[in-house]
Amino acid sequence: MSAEAQTTPLLDFPASATAQPAALLAIEPDGRLRVRLADGRESLCDWLEGPATAGIELAPGDRLLVQPPAGDAPGVVLGRIGRYRAPQPPATPERVVIEAGQSLVLKCGEAAVELRADGKLAIRGEDILLRAQRTQRIKAGTVSIN
Numbered sequence: 001m002s003a004e005a006q007t008t009p010l011l012d013f014p015a016s017a018t019a020q021p022a023a024l025l026a027i028e029p030d031g032r033l034r035v036r037l038a039d040g041r042e043s044l045c046d047w048l049e050g051p052a053t054a055g056i057e058l059a060p061g062d063r064l065l066v067q068p069p070a071g072d073a074p075g076v077v078l079g080r081i082g083r084y085r086a087p088q089p090p091a092t093p094e095r096v097v098i099e100a101g102q103s104l105v106l107k108c109g110e111a112a113v114e115l116r117a118d119g120k121l122a123i124r125g126e127d128i129l130l131r132a133q134r135t136q137r138i139k140a141g142t143v144s145i146n
Contacts, residue, residue: 018067018068019065020039020065020068021064021065022036022037022038022063022065023036023062023064024060024063024077027058032046033047033077035066043069044074045066045069045075045077046074046076046077047077053079063080064077064078065079065080065081066078102117103115103116103117110124111124
């Protein structure tokens with residue numbers, strides 16, 4: 001390999017020369033990011049979308065790496081500055097509430113569970129199996145079997 005080939009960059013990324021740290025001030029309703037650049041100026045920036053930035057959640061106060069605006073073009077936030085954090089699985093909630101106005105149906109194939117606003121519950125399936133480790137109680141005004 002020649003000496004010239006060894007010193008020639010394989011990828012020329014001009015933004016890397018002028019990118020600067022900034023602080024996130026706000027996330028605007030249209031999705032643009034209001035930042036304070038290192039020199040104290042405020043700027044509206046776009047977010048660089050891609051696999052490296054997928055799933056990143058931003059909050060005011062975050063330190064960002066920004067390509068400042070040039071001419072009429074907005075600035076671009078290249079990413080968040082900080083230590084790497086491995087993705088965390090979402091916390092499992094203790095309780096999940098799903099609400100519907102008239103009817104909520106949970107269906108898989110031919111089996112279904114329907115909850116209705118009038119207080120009725122319908123369980124449909126080819127075979128229905130109810131198991132209890134301890135007591136199984138049926139309380140109703142009337143119990144009809146077959």
